[in-house]
Amino acid sequence: MLYGVTGVLRSYSLEHECGEQLEPLLRAYRDLVNQILEELWDNIEWEKKKVEGKKQRRLKPKYSVNIHSKEYKKKLRDSLLQEWPYAAHWVDSAIKTAYSIFKSWRKNYVKGDRKGRRPTARRLFARAKQTLIKLEGEKLRLTVKPGEHVYLDLSARYFPLPGEVSSSGLGEPVITLEKVHLPVHYEEATQEGNPSVAWDFNLLSLDGYSPETGWIRIDTSKLSSVHTSSFEKRRSIQRRASKSKKARRVLSKYSNRERNRARKHQLEIARVIQSVCGSVGLEELSKQGMYKRPRTWNRRILRSDWRSITQILVGRLGEAGVEELDPYGSSSLCSRCGWENNRDLNGADVFVCGGCGLRLDRQLNAAINLYMRLRFGYKEKWEGGGRKSIQLRVEGASQREWWDHTVLPSLLMGGCVLTRGGGAEGDQ
């Protein structure tokens, strides 16, 4: 299926409980893939070739028949179908899978990264063609044989399904014994109907809030542990050999590795953010520095990760999709009544308001404060003694009324909790 250039395809993983039902099909599919790999392998003629710039010779694989021709593929398909007890489209899928395994083996072999041994499929999985799936409400119907279906429950999902109830917005899911990896197609990167969400970034989590989504928490502990473990490694090298050239080389290798690993996590976090909201409100970095004491190592790391994620989001959502918000007081003010906690908040998980008695997760409270700045707009005000305050432009109802009418119900309904474990996985 072809998608428009503006569309986005994202892949999500969900656990299912149909492993037992699906196991015979998955085993048969794997055997079929291996059978095709054998067929392809038998068509190879090995040709001795000189390796450029080297004395040794290497065997290069050449095909004795054109395995990409229509005729060859048709013959292969027909012969496989003879003893295939399941729906015919699984055979088409197995052919596609085997060809792609073979192609990547060949590419890697030619590069010298793989041995000249026939590749085999070991894991139990099957890729379902779109003709084999159908979305029925919260269930994904999978055709095993004509007239025989397995229903995978999607109700525990954390991602939106395509608007209409059909399979046209779905890519080809990959099914294993425990999970279904489901590619979902969305029309636009910034869907009109998607809500704006404000985000508060912390070392171990990223907390988002909007009345439409409720509280969204993204676990960022893996990103921060990339930095922690790299920090430990570099420190131990620095101690042992601070002046040697070799130590400096090793140190720079570790820094590069840290940057690359962190980048991977940053991209994924940005993708999860993008998947739940149309536009975002983020803490303005240049100002954040002044209030959140960037002197500690943790804060420096946090800022550089946050800066990278902001840049990724600006690249994807456009300048208009990302609004930077003054974070002043966002973690010390009560989002409901505006009471300010002047004591040190570090360490406390729960924000307890001395004015109206609200008790709320500290980071959620900060995210709600940021959301209100995004929604209503605000102005800075300087008071006597150089003290600053942020004044929301709430119209009509008071901040507290708005909180009780809009925020409270959205928290009772329960926001989704996104963790990296169950979150979006890499592209299939």
Ligand SMILES: [Zn+2]
């Ligand atoms: Zn309060």
